[in-house]
Amino acid sequence: MKAAFYFENGGPEVIRFGDLPDPDVGADTVLIRSGWISIEGGDLLNRIHTPPATTPFVPGYQAAGIVEAVGDEVEGLAPGDRVVGFGWNGSHAELFPVSQRHAYRVPDGMDLKSAAIIPIAFGTAHDALFEYGGLKPGETVLVQGAAGGVGLAAVQLAAQHGATVIGTASGAERLARIEPFGLHHGIDYKTQDIADACREITGGKGVDIVLDLAGGRGKDQLVSALRAHGRYAVIGAAEGTLPSFGFFELIRKAMQVTGISFGRDMHTPRVHALLTSLFERFADGGLTMPVDREFALSDAQAAHEHVAGAHPFGRVVMRP
Ligand SMILES: NC(=O)c1ccc[n+]([C@@H]2O[C@H](COP(=O)([O-])OP(=O)(O)OC[C@H]3O[C@@H](n4cnc5c(N)ncnc54)[C@H](OP(=O)(O)O)[C@@H]3O)[C@@H](O)[C@H]2O)c1
Structure with missing residues (x-):
């Protein structure tokens, strides 16, 4: 072959x-x-x-x-x-x-x-938001890397669930392209401080859940953007480098940090059923x-x- x-x-x-x-x-x-x-x-x-x-x-x-x-x-x-x-x-x-x-x-x-x-992008986003993230309507999600495959899937799934969706991408033009997918607030991670922007958007409260698809140096800003007792999904490192979490950093915010490995779950009947429903939503035009x-x-x-x-x-x- x-x-x-x-x-x-x-x-x-x-x-x-x-x-x-x-x-x-x-x-x-x-x-x-x-x-x-x-x-x-x-x-x-x-x-x-x-x-x-x-x-x-x-x-x-x-x-x-x-x-x-x-x-x-x-x-x-x-x-x-x-x-x-x-x-x-x-x-x-x-x-x-x-x-x-x-x-x-x-x-x-x-x-x-x-x-x-479909499977990895939408399945990973779905698991990070719902299965392990417990996202509720009305909560605020921050998607770091919203213009990529998992990011665009997450924006759609979170917005359709009734969440407020903040997403980051490199540049205003890319952020404008994400809006039709359900993005409520865009942050240019190259020129803006993500934590400052999120505090402004949330009236100082901080976001409820972070989906980190980029890893690297942005992680500190994402932690800072999170509210106390917020949830942080460690998913990817598209930036190319792997950050780590400090002991006190976790305690200070009482953060819940969850590592996502969708591949570990993909053999399960739960994920087979999830993917069937995601295929249906895609076929109906609800997801793209x-x-x-x-x-x-x-x-x-x-x-x-x-x-x-x-x-x-x-x-x-x-x-x-
Ligand atoms: N744990 C799991 O189960 C799982 C499953 C699937 C994927 N992943 C991981 O998740 C990551 C994303 O996957 P993907 O398929 O969505 O990748 P992708 O389609 O290549 O998208 C990556 C995105 O990351 C953004 N990005 C790069 N550097 C960034 C930075 N410094 N700050 C903020 N955003 C940055 C890019 O945004 P711009 O182009 O706008 O710069 C790009 O849109 C990968 O690292 C992948 O390995 C993990």
Whole structure:
């Protein structure tokens, strides 16, 4: 099969493209012939930080396509079915092997490109806001990194739940583009102090819940923007560096800090049901995700460069 792969951590330049052996089909495997491959924020984080378990390493969390083959123990899915799959790696390839528990049937009428960008972005945002965040209507949410995939999903889900949504992005033009998704207040994280802006918006009270998708140096401003007893969801580090929390910092605000790892929950019946409902909301037009740009898989290096450096709005996808 053709695949994008790398041998060591680094920037987009470590990505190569070529022929690799087809993946094995284990007893529990659903082998997907990829139709559309999403580039997830975590694909970049892994490329930079996570030492490849084996080499050549095929990165990539998510792709949608047609089932090519199934293992002996797989029930309910057969060659020809349309699915979107999750794996800790492997989606940047013509053939993507996932476990049965990480294969989600694509509803009739939904195109594979849409299916390829829904589960991780919307599922992560949903879990951070509701399953672990306990968001209630009328509360105020701060989404750091609101123009990205998880961020745009969070803005829509929080606004539709009756929350006041504050989001950050780099520049007024990007913030204006987020407004139709439900953003009530935009903050340019490059030029504004996030904590000052949030205090002004909330009348000095602070926000109820923070979704941190960027990590890095912005974290201190996010902590400062949070009210006492507020909730802080640690989700991602799109800025590229990993901050930490101080002992007294946590005590002073009596903060609840929750680490989100949606991939850990994606095999569960709860998440299968959640994704079914999110697919329905997407199909009904209640949720949407802009595709910023499409690349050929053979241009995976350029695609990663675009995601890393060009401030895409929404998702970037690749096609084998
Ligand atoms: N824990 C989990 O289960 C989980 C699940 C999914 C994703 N994630 C992580 O969440 C993060 C976001 O994922 P994604 O798929 O949404 O990524 P994405 O689509 O690439 O978006 C990343 C966003 O981060 C923003 N950003 C970058 N640097 C920033 C900074 N210094 N301050 C504020 N915002 C900044 C960017 O905004 P501008 O372009 O406007 O600058 C961009 O819109 C990634 O680190 C990913 O690994 C975690």
